[in-house]
Amino acid sequence: MTTRLIDDTLFDSAHPPRLVGARCSGCATVVFPRQDSCPRCSQRAMSAQALPVSGYLWSWTLQAFPPKPPYRAPAGGWEPYHVGYVDLGEVLVEARLAIERSQIRIGLPVRLTTIHAYDDESGTEVLTFAFEPDQEGGR
Ligand SMILES: [Zn+2]
Numbered sequence: 001m002t003t004r005l006i007d008d009t010l011f012d013s014a015h016p017p018r019l020v021g022a023r024c025s026g027c028a029t030v031v032f033p034r035q036d037s038c039p040r041c042s043q044r045a046m047s048a049q050a051l052p053v054s055g056y057l058w059s060w061t062l063q064a065f066p067p068k069p070p071y072r073a074p075a076g077g078w079e080p081y082h083v084g085y086v087d088l089g090e091v092l093v094e095a096r097l098a099i100e101r102s103q104i105r106i107g108l109p110v111r112l113t114t115i116h117a118y119d120d121e122s123g124t125e126v127l128t129f130a131f132e133p134d135q136e137g138g139r
Pocket residue numbers: 024025026027028029038039040041042043
C-alpha cells in the first residue's frame with residue numbers, strides 16, 4: 001500500500017518525519033503551521049523553519065466530536081482521540097497524541113511520528129502527524 005502525507009506544506013521531511021513552521025526575521029517569533037505574516041509584529045518576513053522533533057506535552061484534551069472539514073474520518077468511522085499542545089521550545093504545536101490514556105500527563109517527553117488518518121479515493125493511505133512517548137526521555 002502506498003502512503004502520502006496529509007499536507008506536504010506541514011513537513012520538512014517525511015522519513016523521518018519533521019515538521020516545518022516559519023520564523024519571523026523581524027522579531028524571531030516561530031509559528032506552526034506556516035503563515036505569510038507574523039502574528040506578533042505583523043511583518044511579512046516569514047521564512048521556513050524546520051522544527052525540533054521532540055518536546056514536552058504542554059496541555060491535552062479528548063477530541064470528543066468530529067472536527068470540521070477538511071478533517072476526514074477513517075474508514076472504520078470516527079472515534080474520539082486525544083489531542084495536545086506540544087512544547088517544542090520556541091513554538092507550541094497542536095497535534096494528535098499517539099499515547100495511551102494512562103500514560104498521558106503534562107510534561108511527558110514526546111517525539112514526532114506519523115499515524116493513519118484515512119485512505120483516499122485511490123487507495124492511498126494518508127498519514128498525519130502525531131506525537132508519541134519519547135523513550136529516550138526528551139531533552
Ligand atoms: Zn515578528
